[in-house]
Amino acid sequence: MPSTVIKNGTIVTADLTYTADVKIEGETITEIGTNLSGDTTLDATGCYVMPGGIDPHTHLEMPFMGTYSTDDFHSGTQAALAGGTTMVVDFAIQQPGQTLIEALQMWDNKSGRAHCDFSFHMAITGWDEQVFDDMKTVVQEKGINSFKHFMAYKGAMMVDDDEMYASFQRCAELGALPLVHAENGDVVAQMQAKLMAEGNDGPEGHAYSRPPEVEGEAVNRAIMLADMAGVPLYVVHTSCEQAHEAIRRARQKGMRVYGEPLIQHLVLDESEYFDKDWDHSARRVMSPPFRNKQHQDSLWAGLAAGSLQCVATDHCAFTTEQKRFGVGDFTKIPNGTGGLEDRLPLLWTHGVRTGRLTMNEFVAVTSTNSAKILNMYPKKGAVLAGADADLVVWDPEATKTISAKTQQSAIDYNVFEGMEVTGLPRFTLTRGHVAVEEGTMKSREGHGRFVKREPFQSV
Amino acid sequence: MPSTVIKNGTIVTADLTYTADVKIEGETITEIGTNLSGDTTLDATGCYVMPGGIDPHTHLEMPFMGTYSTDDFHSGTQAALAGGTTMVVDFAIQQPGQTLIEALQMWDNKSGRAHCDFSFHMAITGWDEQVFDDMKTVVQEKGINSFKHFMAYKGAMMVDDDEMYASFQRCAELGALPLVHAENGDVVAQMQAKLMAEGNDGPEGHAYSRPPEVEGEAVNRAIMLADMAGVPLYVVHTSCEQAHEAIRRARQKGMRVYGEPLIQHLVLDESEYFDKDWDHSARRVMSPPFRNKQHQDSLWAGLAAGSLQCVATDHCAFTTEQKRFGVGDFTKIPNGTGGLEDRLPLLWTHGVRTGRLTMNEFVAVTSTNSAKILNMYPKKGAVLAGADADLVVWDPEATKTISAKTQQSAIDYNVFEGMEVTGLPRFTLTRGHVAVEEGTMKSREGHGRFVKREPFQSV
Amino acid sequence: MPSTVIKNGTIVTADLTYTADVKIEGETITEIGTNLSGDTTLDATGCYVMPGGIDPHTHLEMPFMGTYSTDDFHSGTQAALAGGTTMVVDFAIQQPGQTLIEALQMWDNKSGRAHCDFSFHMAITGWDEQVFDDMKTVVQEKGINSFKHFMAYKGAMMVDDDEMYASFQRCAELGALPLVHAENGDVVAQMQAKLMAEGNDGPEGHAYSRPPEVEGEAVNRAIMLADMAGVPLYVVHTSCEQAHEAIRRARQKGMRVYGEPLIQHLVLDESEYFDKDWDHSARRVMSPPFRNKQHQDSLWAGLAAGSLQCVATDHCAFTTEQKRFGVGDFTKIPNGTGGLEDRLPLLWTHGVRTGRLTMNEFVAVTSTNSAKILNMYPKKGAVLAGADADLVVWDPEATKTISAKTQQSAIDYNVFEGMEVTGLPRFTLTRGHVAVEEGTMKSREGHGRFVKREPFQSV
Amino acid sequence: MPSTVIKNGTIVTADLTYTADVKIEGETITEIGTNLSGDTTLDATGCYVMPGGIDPHTHLEMPFMGTYSTDDFHSGTQAALAGGTTMVVDFAIQQPGQTLIEALQMWDNKSGRAHCDFSFHMAITGWDEQVFDDMKTVVQEKGINSFKHFMAYKGAMMVDDDEMYASFQRCAELGALPLVHAENGDVVAQMQAKLMAEGNDGPEGHAYSRPPEVEGEAVNRAIMLADMAGVPLYVVHTSCEQAHEAIRRARQKGMRVYGEPLIQHLVLDESEYFDKDWDHSARRVMSPPFRNKQHQDSLWAGLAAGSLQCVATDHCAFTTEQKRFGVGDFTKIPNGTGGLEDRLPLLWTHGVRTGRLTMNEFVAVTSTNSAKILNMYPKKGAVLAGADADLVVWDPEATKTISAKTQQSAIDYNVFEGMEVTGLPRFTLTRGHVAVEEGTMKSREGHGRFVKREPFQSV
Numbered sequence A, B, C, D: 001m002p003s004t005v006i007k008n009g010t011i012v013t014a015d016l017t018y019t020a021d022v023k024i025e026g027e028t029i030t031e032i033g034t035n036l037s038g039d040t041t042l043d044a045t046g047c048y049v050m051p052g053g054i055d056p057h058t059h060l061e062m063p064f065m066g067t068y069s070t071d072d073f074h075s076g077t078q079a080a081l082a083g084g085t086t087m088v089v090d091f092a093i094q095q096p097g098q099t100l101i102e103a104l105q106m107w108d109n110k111s112g113r114a115h116c117d118f119s120f121h122m123a124i125t126g127w128d129e130q131v132f133d134d135m136k137t138v139v140q141e142k143g144i145n146s147f148k149h150f151m152a153y154k155g156a157m158m159v160d161d162d163e164m165y166a167s168f169q170r171c172a173e174l175g176a177l178p179l180v181h182a183e184n185g186d187v188v189a190q191m192q193a194k195l196m197a198e199g200n201d202g203p204e205g206h207a208y209s210r211p212p213e214v215e216g217e218a219v220n221r222a223i224m225l226a227d228m229a230g231v232p233l234y235v236v237h238t239s240c241e242q243a244h245e246a247i248r249r250a251r252q253k254g255m256r257v258y259g260e261p262l263i264q265h266l267v268l269d270e271s272e273y274f275d276k277d278w279d280h281s282a283r284r285v286m287s288p289p290f291r292n293k294q295h296q297d298s299l300w301a302g303l304a305a306g307s308l309q310c311v312a313t314d315h316c317a318f319t320t321e322q323k324r325f326g327v328g329d330f331t332k333i334p335n336g337t338g339g340l341e342d343r344l345p346l347l348w349t350h351g352v353r354t355g356r357l358t359m360n361e362f363v364a365v366t367s368t369n370s371a372k373i374l375n376m377y378p379k380k381g382a383v384l385a386g387a388d389a390d391l392v393v394w395d396p397e398a399t400k401t402i403s404a405k406t407q408q409s410a411i412d413y414n415v416f417e418g419m420e421v422t423g424l425p426r427f428t429l430t431r432g433h434v435a436v437e438e439g440t441m442k443s444r445e446g447h448g449r450f451v452k453r454e455p456f457q458s459v
């Protein structure tokens, strides 16, 4: 078996910082020590050797209004690797008429082109006996232990309290973790209608229709449902203080509730929607929308305090042309932005270099915490002998200016266009394969594999 | 016009404590001053002259499973007067197939026997164009400016978020105040079913099925809906810290949210449900159920701090026989307890005499705040020239032991049986008529009149 | 006795809004009713008749570094009346070597020129048996029931925890209310020294040396001391969320804690200190310094929610020349700004006209609450027969632009210069005398009298 | 070098649970893997192999009123090892007239008998240039990076805000961590005097004199001082919600503040002080005193949520005879209880077995977090090759009843007497030496060594 040694670097994990070489044989880390040697040597002088990033929240090639989000498992995972992320967890979502199992099959098909490893969360978009039964299959046979619930997108994927509570109880039985997209969908729908009726059809209407209170309410409600069902809860894209406060309040009662801020909400704010260029604003339409600086401060503090655990992207990239479906009607603008390629450099730049986060916390929130919460640690998220050789050799002094021109993502713009970052991958390894080297892509289509995740033991 | 003068007392209002005589001509206070004289003199030596109590939350002769709550406008208002309360605000609730206007007519009919004045809140138990239109009539022609929404009682009166938000917006347009019974009805229904399925069919199951988190969630949700609709909110029977915390959080954002603890929740606790006597426990079944001491402390502090405004009873008195509908199935126990006769003496005893509340705060939370919030001040809730002569001459040293044997209420028990109170009415006057004198009832059936309440001005 | 009637106005009190005439005989309101007549008539058409403002916090002719604050009881009370304020409560502060009684004598002497009524708080700036004994005299013979404690101004007026706790216990015995200027003086002193040592000697250094945390900490500490001593607490110049949060936390435990935001902190922010003009910044030097918008939002919400009770000015006006004592050393800039003349118009403009406060709340926070908390209600702060005829006839549509050129204050600038206000006195009456009429001063030197305030009853 | 292998166990660290053997050569872990062999084999079948406990807070042979706390480095460290704790961090405290360096010398002398490793915190009990200078020596030459500050014990070790702020700033310069014993010493002293004057001289007076508010205030104050000084803060013996709330509030602002509950406060409550047996109560006198169940719930939730990090003992064991110094004057009862031997079994029993904490969290709060926060990770607190072989082989099913009769501690009672625990060490290893085997002590006097702790890098 060919071996590779990463030499002269400093290993940084969620737990520890120390100097050692890392030896990889095949797809696996086999040794960590000094003076290791192998067939190939990667020089990590001046660099940190960290677990590759895990993005717990992406939407690659997501069906939408007869088309698909443009970054698929091909371009999307390339973007991931280019930015030091070596695994994505995507959402398998039933289409009308599909069963959970059929939806999963569809996602299996799509993911064949992946350049890095991946796993799935399964979305629950309705409730009946078939769903109840299929959840067991999903957990026990398909290697998926997390179920997503949309509290918004009324008339589409939204579930009501009754359905959500039933599903949460089922999760408790099966040892699965419920996730929520938390916004009050009834209110959003009415606010959208009202704004449109008043002639507010531009992208800023998107932000107006989804204020922080609407998110905070839904988080609070989901927490109560999880508490009653006796199950932990993972709140995706926690974007505001209201949501974060509800999470903190629950945790202080001893509940196991997790919050996931997105890199977009950490570094971009609501002023983006007031840009007079329709395209500029529409490209930034995502749910929840960007918030103001106070909300950002809350999220950063949460990462440092441990009340928020994972930084994700909700990567769901639509081209400008796709965004323009919503000209004249902001409710038709496809929701989503990119971020996979920029998550780690931006978080390093705005988090570690500013002193808000330690390097160990950086690893925790970009990789290790997700691996633990989603039950795939230490196969993923670790620099340990026996772990998958998903690694990033991080050059803390390398810089670049983010630009659509040089990105891996297949879309024609980047919401972070023009931002300078310091801290970039020198090498990104996916299961031992050097997929990125000093900015050059060497990844392989189809290299990525599905990562099974076992159910949780009852606590 | 015959005149009455209350002499030698100390006037206590929400605002002020001072010595003066009060002169009443006909139904109205006409003068406050010294050395007043009239046809009749009531001696208030050693007493406080206060605005009669207003109970903002009663259910007299409420239809229930083919029968009615036993205290009707006859016995219920007698109980009120006996305890120093001179006005009740009852809930007009549509029966299946009725319009709002028809429901109101039904309540008008019932209230003809009232011994003291009364007004109505109108319940919104569904949503369609007729309701939308009728709300205008109710506000503009019927003299009712407050609408109740049940977030629980699934399959019966419960409204969902969409309906509630629509109704709140309608309230905003009309200058009306929305009220909520805040418990998450979906969760309660599932918990009830689960408890019954597990064989927990006794009255304690009622308490287990409605934990504080379920109430707190609903309050939080209603607040968000009111905030989005741009309307104040009144939360009936606030029973726990979770609900109270949500109210405080809203108020600290500048919102106008009001909370109403019940006298039952202030002085009784959850241990009542663990009594081995089925009757004992079942008689105390109400929603929300009684809570523990920590929740009581929270409510008392809220009254002192001003974060909670009104003490009510939710008086809805069923006989033991009626309660026994629920033998073998706690979900069939009629919800409700009495309290009209005991509210003021208990609050004085446990609030004023313990130093938790000042006398002025006592008047505020038993009378004046309700009058202001429901827009009938200073006709009601005041000791002012021009105000209705609804007064209580309060003897702070008079004592009694609460007992069903001596009560005005028509039921066969009293949930406060055996509690000693200090502080009782010497006289209770309803629009100038001395309805109670030293414990003797002199009230008149049919004396009570409907009090019109004007819509609120836009703020 | 000559009589005056205010006709055609709408009476607005903390409690009530209604239409009536007000009759004054001599110095006292004698009748409120319709169709009243008297020797003189003041036309209040289109106006609100409100209790004159009470400023619970001023420093007139305050000794400072061998000079005095420039507005004395002469010019200061003229400024008060011009702005609708009819009473000030000033701080009698011992000078080195003085007893409390001697300090009080000094303040009595100064106040002889007052144009409106006044009272005193007594400052406790050290602790020994003489102070312990004199406090009794002050309360029982001098008509003063409130004692101020400086937690800052180290080496001058500051008291330590031991002294403060002893004084609070003494207040509890005497039925007196402790007040605190809450900033951690040890930290301020060290931060001042550090900033000066680093060459930061400009006025902005003043703000840097007194961050919100330093205020919040002191408020929290004072609350604990009051809680242990069993006495209420009044926190002067509450300027920030940290302080306000501590107050809310205490109130939610059932404690009686009051907070007093200043009009300056409500409408001006910290950006004033970054003005490049030394004079501009130095004129705005006061303690605590102005804060940012988030803190302002917190204060406004507190006034609406009732967690903050009184709006004051801390009026302490120094000329530009006096401010320049601090050129080259910000610690020598005399602390204080004016505000007496502008408090009511600014609060009306930014509070009532924006919908943040009702008119009744405006009266409460500018007048009635202070009267109640300081135990002089309803002699002051009320529109009631028997109350002092301290009244303002308020024209809600009158406008002006604030300017030093037209002010009554004796200093050469105004920190609100150029701000437009809507809402001004048409008439201001002090104990029946029309001191201001449509902007023309008719006040009388020496008209003002000391208002005795009785000790509180034990609760 | 002799080697030992721990076989057939499950390794449990703060990070991870997995099956592997652990090989130890000399004093160090040299290999973790499968099928390891060595000179000696320890069978861990059915056991967890965890980092030995670290107690970050002990007082061994502490001078007190002419005597010493009875457990010294000899008996104290035996007690530690018996309970699975392999390191203690003791407090070196200046005696009157001593310099920091002299105090350290004294502690060095005492620690010669230690059976397990140890380190020191240095107490700062006053402030002058010598202290300022010596702090540098302590940090840079003596291997101590943490300084304790007593905010209580007035007239003895207490420092005031000025001194504490100066010391905190010095810590910031030197890369050291300040610790605080947080209680307002001024208030405690006055309350003690008051209670004694009133004749309340029994042990319950100790609890009355130190209510939670007094602790919460001090924590809040210390946090502000640390924030201003730009240094993290470690709050020892966090016993109540008030203190915990202050810590959470700080953390939510992004501050690095750590809280340390004691095992005593987690499992014992205030009712202990109401025992009629003077000895019973006096033996439990420690500061802060035990609190009620609500405070316990807060502490447990904090350990789960991560807002509290380390469980300690504050082990300071006095005999009943020593406790009786305080007969007739509770202020003379020596403060302190034991706990070293019982900390891990009690936390496992009440934390892990009840589901409140995971096994990984158990390791974190008993060992790893202390090692990280005190900067000695991964030498201590880890199961890693290269780490010191301080290990506990934990039998999760072993049980015993705690009793003074069978304890290692030298005193005549145990505050946990009679409590049953499940979860005990099968083996405890200190730097490779098997000090405890199935309840039999095999530890060696003098085996323990001082652990140097480097200063922190500036963040």
Ligand SMILES: [Zn+2]
Residues within 6 Å of the ligand: A181, A236, A237, A287, A288
């Ligand atoms: Zn989403």
Ligand SMILES: [Zn+2]
Residues within 6 Å of the ligand: A057, A058, A059, A314
């Ligand atoms: Zn998503």
Ligand SMILES: [Zn+2]
Residues within 6 Å of the ligand: B181, B236, B237, B287, B288
């Ligand atoms: Zn209800």
Ligand SMILES: [Zn+2]
Residues within 6 Å of the ligand: B057, B058, B059, B314
């Ligand atoms: Zn009701």
Ligand SMILES: [Zn+2]
Residues within 6 Å of the ligand: C181, C236, C237, C287, C288
């Ligand atoms: Zn001040």
Ligand SMILES: [Zn+2]
Residues within 6 Å of the ligand: C057, C058, C059, C314
């Ligand atoms: Zn002042």
Ligand SMILES: [Zn+2]
Residues within 6 Å of the ligand: D181, D236, D237, D287, D288
């Ligand atoms: Zn201590």
Ligand SMILES: [Zn+2]
Residues within 6 Å of the ligand: D057, D058, D059, D314
């Ligand atoms: Zn200690």
